[in-house]
Amino acid sequence: MKRRIPLRKRLLVRLVSVSALIAVCSVAATAWLAVTTTTRALKEEQGQDLAADNRILAELSGYAAAHADWSGVGGTVRDLAARTGRRIALTTADRTVVADSAPRGTPLPPRPAATVDPLRTDTYTESGAQLSGIDPRAVGPYRLPDEERARLDALAVKRQRCYERHGLRSTLVRSASGRPVLTTPDGTDPARYGAESCEDGQLPTPTPTERRALDTLGELAQPCLSRAGLGPGGRMFLTFDPGAKDPFTGHQLLLKYAEPGTGDTGRAVQRCLRNARRVQLEPYVAPVAELFLGIGDRNPARFDMSPDNKARVVGVVGLVLAVTVVVTAVVAVRLVRPLRALTLAAQQPPELHVRVPVTTRDETGILAEAFNGLTERRERLEAQRKAMVSDIAHELRSPLTNIRGWLEVVRDGVVDPDPPLLDSLHEEALVLQRIIDDLQDLAAADAGTLRLHREPLRAGELLDQVAAAHRVAADAAGVTLRTETGGAAWLDADPVRMRQALGNLVSNALRHTPAHGTVTLAAHPDGDDVVLTVADTGPGIAPDDLPRVFERFWRAEKSRSRRTGGSGLGLPIVRHLVAAHGGTATAASEPGEGAVFSLRLPAVPPPADEP
Numbered sequence: 001m002k003r004r005i006p007l008r009k010r011l012l013v014r015l016v017s018v019s020a021l022i023a024v025c026s027v028a029a030t031a032w033l034a035v036t037t038t039t040r041a042l043k044e045e046q047g048q049d050l051a052a053d054n055r056i057l058a059e060l061s062g063y064a065a066a067h068a069d070w071s072g073v074g075g076t077v078r079d080l081a082a083r084t085g086r087r088i089a090l091t092t093a094d095r096t097v098v099a100d101s102a103p104r105g106t107p108l109p110p111r112p113a114a115t116v117d118p119l120r121t122d123t124y125t126e127s128g129a130q131l132s133g134i135d136p137r138a139v140g141p142y143r144l145p146d147e148e149r150a151r152l153d154a155l156a157v158k159r160q161r162c163y164e165r166h167g168l169r170s171t172l173v174r175s176a177s178g179r180p181v182l183t184t185p186d187g188t189d190p191a192r193y194g195a196e197s198c199e200d201g202q203l204p205t206p207t208p209t210e211r212r213a214l215d216t217l218g219e220l221a222q223p224c225l226s227r228a229g230l231g232p233g234g235r236m237f238l239t240f241d242p243g244a245k246d247p248f249t250g251h252q253l254l255l256k257y258a259e260p261g262t263g264d265t266g267r268a269v270q271r272c273l274r275n276a277r278r279v280q281l282e283p284y285v286a287p288v289a290e291l292f293l294g295i296g297d298r299n300p301a302r303f304d305m306s307p308d309n310k311a312r313v314v315g316v317v318g319l320v321l322a323v324t325v326v327v328t329a330v331v332a333v334r335l336v337r338p339l340r341a342l343t344l345a346a347q348q349p350p351e352l353h354v355r356v357p358v359t360t361r362d363e364t365g366i367l368a369e370a371f372n373g374l375t376e377r378r379e380r381l382e383a384q385r386k387a388m389v390s391d392i393a394h395e396l397r398s399p400l401t402n403i404r405g406w407l408e409v410v411r412d413g414v415v416d417p418d419p420p421l422l423d424s425l426h427e428e429a430l431v432l433q434r435i436i437d438d439l440q441d442l443a444a445a446d447a448g449t450l451r452l453h454r455e456p457l458r459a460g461e462l463l464d465q466v467a468a469a470h471r472v473a474a475d476a477a478g479v480t481l482r483t484e485t486g487g488a489a490w491l492d493a494d495p496v497r498m499r500q501a502l503g504n505l506v507s508n509a510l511r512h513t514p515a516h517g518t519v520t521l522a523a524h525p526d527g528d529d530v531v532l533t534v535a536d537t538g539p540g541i542a543p544d545d546l547p548r549v550f551e552r553f554w555r556a557e558k559s560r561s562r563r564t565g566g567s568g569l570g571l572p573i574v575r576h577l578v579a580a581h582g583g584t585a586t587a588a589s590e591p592g593e594g595a596v597f598s599l600r601l602p603a604v605p606p607p608a609d610e611p
Helices: 011-066 074-084 146-165 208-227 267-284 307-346 363-411 419-447 459-469 471-477 495-512 570-580
Strands: 086-091 097-100 114-116 171-174 180-183 235-240 253-258 289-295 455-458 480-485 490-493 518-526 529-536 584-589 595-602
Touching (some): 011 086, 146 171, 146 180, 459 471, 459 480, 459 490, 459 495, 459 518, 471 495, 490 595, 495 518, 570 584
Parallel strands (some): 480 518
Antiparallel strands (some): 114 289, 584 595
16 A cells, blocks of 8 residues: 655655745845845945045035136046046036036036035035035135244244143144144143243234235125124124134134124124125135036946955855755755665665664655565565475475385386386376476466467356366365356456366365365356355465465475475466466465455456357
């Protein structure tokens, strides 16, 4: 009976499930990796683009803050484009091209990225620009001439040395206007170190150039201050504040406006000062320009994965590959282990009859069970072969020994070759002939060369012929031999071979049926088959011996006496003859109630000429 494997235990299902799991994990990991890495790379790219855009805008704003026009900006634009890989174009408000890093005739991007106006900027990150909206590099009239710079530098160096005598380290930096400014690394107030004597008031004092620019700024701011309701008595002044930074006049100089007695520096004042400063600086800076940014010709594929992202991709791919290999290896080992055990068992010498432990319930486990079954059958066949060789030797030795012994005594003149002796020798020769004929029939059946001459055969007539052939032997043994036929049944069979098969069964039945017993031959149709039976009333067959009755040379009586049985080839010949006709032979028995041998053969319709 074919064993049904649970669906979840089938090898195909397990392989498909594991493959699907590995594929899902790989796809999920790859998708996660792609999304994560792409998102990170895009963010980095966006950050890099934003930083590059801000750097471009800052440098161009610085150029505009230091130049009164754009006439020489072409070199700066080309240099920025080469360093950033971007296309940079500057135009006037009416889209007249001022400078462009792309070849002439290249269309502009649809929209400008920013407006370059050093007097109104909100992207420059230096201190002061975010508060005033003016690029701190736009100094205009506040730029100090060389002689004023030299005088301020000398004052700054003098103060720096004074700081050092008090143990205060300072750094000398220069503002956009050229004014030197001393700063401490941590913004420490020099007064905390007792350096008040170094503050002589000379360094923060405005120079003539700065004073003229401040006066002009005050005049420009006065109309705005008047409109804001601030009286004309107010004044513009510079004050020193170590914690403050003014990018136009120096890191520690603050430009303030105050009315007499109030010191007002409110929002209105600051607004007026910013507007006045823009008016004051406008002649010194380049006019407003539109900035267009695009993909540069030298770097058409702007998106490029960073080394960190590449390393991350390689790492995750390696991890997914490692996990896949490990899972596949584990599954492969579990699947191959029983196959390897089968291979090792199959490579062992046949005489060892090695068996494989069944550890799974899938196809591999069934294969292991089948292998063990084959091993057991091979072991039984080997035992049968050895027993058969011994039985053949025994069956042939007895008649040959008898013939040889009588021939030797005749040759020696001990016994005369009278007719009874010759009859005995002839009987022994017939026994040998029957054994050889039976072995030849079995060999032909095993080789598939057993010749059959089929013809329509009535089952009832076949039983009558067999019964007539054994009637004398039955009468001699005191056994009643009878036939029973239930309905007309026809066979397509070889009559000689079928009489041989039934004759072997009847001979065995007569041999094992005691006197006054009965042997019954019967035939009856059963569906599409015809069942022929030979039943006796003998002692029956033991249950342990019943499965072996059709084995060659097997006999329940181990002494193999001629008085209790034949050679042990009759029933195997019956089974092979019936199998050659497409039928089956079975035996049934109850100890003490006799035995029944049944031959089931295919039935055929009667010939057309039969009534």
